[in-house]
Amino acid sequence: MFAKAFRVKSNTAVKGSDRRKLRADVAAAFPAFGPEQLSELVPGKDELNIVKLYAHKGDAVTVYVSGGNPVLFELKGTLYPTVYTLWSYPDLLPAFTTWPPVLEKLVGGADLMLPGLTMPPGGLPQVQQGDLCAITLVGNRAPVAIGVATMSTAEMLASGLKGRGFTVLHTYLDHLWQFGDKSSPPSIALLDQDPPECRGNVKEEGPVQVDSVLQGDMECLTLQGDEESSMAHKTPSSEATEELTEAGMDQDPAGSKTFQEQMDELLLRCFFHALKCRVTKADLPLLTSTFLGSHMFSCCPEGQQLDIKKSSYKKLSKFLHHMMKEQIVQVKELSKGVESIVAVDWKHPRKGSTLSCSEVRAIIIDYAKKNNLVDADNKNLVKMDPILCDCILEKAEQHTILRLPWDKLIERCLQRLKPAYQVTFYGQEPIVKKGKICPIDITLAQRACNKKVTLIRNLEVFGLDPYSVAAILQQRGQASATVTPVPGTKDAIQVQIQGNQITHLSQLLLEEYNIPRKYIQGLEKAPKTGKKK
Known part of the structure; x- marks a missing residue:
């Protein structure tokens, strides 16, 4: 509702009689509030203002501001607490927990979907459709959003936690929050949420019995x-488990740091x-x-x-x-x-x-x-x-x-x-390049008059000079050799030598240059030698 800027119509101080009426309305809307909490939320003498505004969709909203922060807002005759109020009274509403990345979506105006909820050890809070709920983040009980449940807890579980769970009205970081002092949520420790049957000393007497209906819901999820x-x-595989044991999983992660x-x-x-x-x-x-x-x-x-x-x-x-x-x-x-x-x-x-x-x-x-x-x-x-x-x-x-x-x-x-590879040449610093390493590519091609030529590419990737390789092959194969650009590329060049010279090339690359065979493709195309009689 407050994901976008709103327009303020008026901002006036609340009179004494109106304060008493507001205090009674708050007591009726939130029976958990005692007299002391009501006096803190709706003070008798301290500054308390009533701000009337229009949300970006045209809804008329009344906001009550105390101590510089909006503490309550009223929409269509219903009172709602703000996150500032819930930070002081985190247990006022049933709370559902979600992951921190979800908050960004809620601030942008999205509703909370059920797949975004986390399942606490004690199960989800019991609510009915239309109940007002708080939304917290994992690891902190300080609410960051307020929403209305679109279905009951039983219906949530029956759906396999799928679909829209809450219509979000107000969030931390939205424009209503910005109307206050823009403070951050406090760090509120988690409560012990373990179900009663799971508390106490653990005994090796078998698994804990779980309610069959809940167990069925969890299996469905x-x-x-x-x-x-x-x-x-x-x-x-047990390999990772062994590494964890060696890594010392039970050690104090904080170490000696303050x-x-x-x-x-x-x-x-x-x-x-x-x-x-x-x-x-x-x-x-x-x-x-x-x-x-x-x-x-x-x-x-x-x-x-x-x-x-x-x-x-x-x-x-x-x-x-x-x-x-x-x-x-x-x-x-x-x-x-x-x-x-x-x-x-x-x-x-x-x-x-x-x-x-x-x-x-x-x-x-x-x-x-x-x-x-x-x-x-x-x-x-x-x-x-x-x-x-x-x-x-x-x-x-x-x-x-x-x-x-x-x-x-x-x-x-x-x-x-992103893949990368490193090539080390004798007496030089290793060279690191991005991408996957291209093997030396050897192919045979047909030229005019059905003559074969041998093409060698990617020699420079392994630090080999194509001109030197061409000269050596020309001498050993007694055939003409040239160095030409690779068609369709910008800077790549290839060695071209007449005839099938893969036998000489194999000896040169494997035995003299010590290039691993796995980085050379095409050696299987060498001419087959005749059988000895």
Whole structure:
């Protein structure tokens, strides 16, 4: 509703009699509020304003502002709390949890779809169609959106968590939030959500009994998920498990670093990930507050909370100015008091150097270890956090694939990386080039009068001089040889020599130049020698 700017009609102070009526309306709408909470929300003497506005679609909305923040809004006779109010009273509404990347869609005006929900250990809250609900992000109980349930909890489970679940009315980062002090959600610890039968000491007496209806619903969800999600029940190779054991999965991921140092690392990680995966040139100039709220926060791994105040930088502006000194971004004050990112050095060396397959594998294992992503019940599975979702999953898969086997995870990661190869010549520094290495290509072609010629391409890829190779083959094969451009290419050249000279060429490349056979194609076309009598 507030995804786009609204038009303010009036802004007046609330009188004493109107305050008492508002307090009674709030008590009727939210019975959980006690007298103290009502007095805090609707103060008797402190500043309280009533703002009448028109949303971008023409809806007339009444907003109550206390302490500089909108605390309530009224639409068609119904009162709703804002995120500012829910941050003070996080348990006021039944809360459903989603992934941080989903927040960006909600801010843009989208409704919350059921595949975007996460299933807590204690199950989904019990609501009926039309109930007002809060929406939180994984790892934090502070609500970031308010919506109305389009179906009951039982209907959600019966649908296999598919379809539209909530009509979203208001979100953190929307224009109603911007009408306040623009503060960020606080970090509110999670409650113990384990069902009663799962609490206490674990005994080795067999599996915990689960309600048959819920168990059927969960099985339905698994069967309707992606094919690779269902592979979570299969046992992959034990190679990855052994590497995890050697890597020390039970070690303290924080190590000896202070909390401030860990927050600095998390801040840098979210910053670079947001630049790489979420911001494009078309988004610039980009408000620094939008960059933080819509992009950096959504890049925070599951179970971690980004809090710049607890880092060594303390403020976003100070951190971004440090990034300016590193020549990664340019930040300017386009309007008074409002800073924007106006340029990004996309070619900055932060992208790193080349990695071998074994190094990529080690990085993935280390990442999973440090972020506690290995499934507690099955060490062969890795849980998908927002970072992994953005890196290896397609958009349509991000709500259906929650875990992947190790081999599939590493395979997908390698497929996303750009190939490169390295060639080392004796006495020289290795040469690294992008793309896949092209093997030496040997072909036979027919010329005039049914004469055969041998064509050799890609010699220069392996540091061989085509002119020198042509001279050697000309001498050994007693045939004319020339070096000509490869048709249809810009700079490539090829050696052309009369006759089938693959036997001489094979001896030259394999025995004298020591080129591995796997990098040469066409050697099987050598002329067959006659049988000895």
